[in-house]
Amino acid sequence: MRTSPTIETLGVFAVVFALQQTLTLVDAGLSFALFVLSAPLDVRPWTVVTSVYAHTGWQHLLSNSIALALVGFALERRTTRWRFHTFFIVTGAIAGIFQVVFNRLLLQLGLVEHQALVLGASGAVFALFGYVIAGNRLTGGLLDRIGLDPRWQALLFGVAAVLVTLATAAPGIALVAHFVGVLLGFAAGRMNLLRPTDPEPDTPPMPEY
Known part of the structure; x- marks a missing residue:
């Protein structure tokens, strides 16, 4: 039976969060x-690396x-376990x-007063969503049909990344991480x-999605 990298990642989330809570009580x-x-x-x-799972x-x-969960279970069927985890960690x-x-x-320019403290997997999760959007057959077929120059494609995905980032804007949100994650996923x-x-054992053939 093939192990789900999405479930494994969710498990790491849970373990790390429990460890965070315990350590905070003992030594913040x-x-x-x-x-x-x-x-x-x-x-x-x-x-x-550890901040990605905290x-x-x-x-x-x-x-x-x-x-x-929304994107992981769908995408993991189209890749291998090690590729999924490597992509998640790296992005x-x-x-x-x-x-x-x-x-x-921004701090050096005097535009903000405090340095960023980054926690969370949203950059990696946005990269997974970006991958699904840019790597599916519909998007690829549409871009091929239009015949956009690669530079215009890059501009189009850049604008899309900005729109996605702005849609998630809220106080305390790491918007740069979201933007970079989406761009990495698109690319x-x-x-x-x-x-x-070379698919892993029990990995179904890669469908065009």
Whole structure:
């Protein structure tokens, strides 16, 4: 029986959140050091990964879990387990790094007063949604039919990423992470990066979705 990477990821969410809550009661500073991504990045480099699976509270955990379930179960049938997890970690980490670096730039320019503290999987989840949007047969067929130049395609996806990001705008939301996540998903979807060349055992043939 094939293991579900979506369920595995949700399980990691739950374990990390339980650990966060426990450590917060014992030593809030330790919980911060283990899971919160912030500048400078080289001080606690492990948080580039651990922050992807950590959350600020129940509502944050629930919203990301629901969003992951909506896209994850559909997408995992079209890729391999290791590709799914690698894509999730890499896109989540890159999105978080961009959020921190962008905020650090704004801080240096005096446009914000505090550095970014990043927690959550939304960058990775947005990348999964971006992959589904850009990598499906309908989108590919439409772009091929229109015959858009690659530069215009990049502009189109950039505008779409901005619109998606603005639709999620709210106080405390890591909008740069969302934007970068969607862009990464769009790019990966157009290149079909999650499509396995050598499917795992029990992996059904890759359908054109």
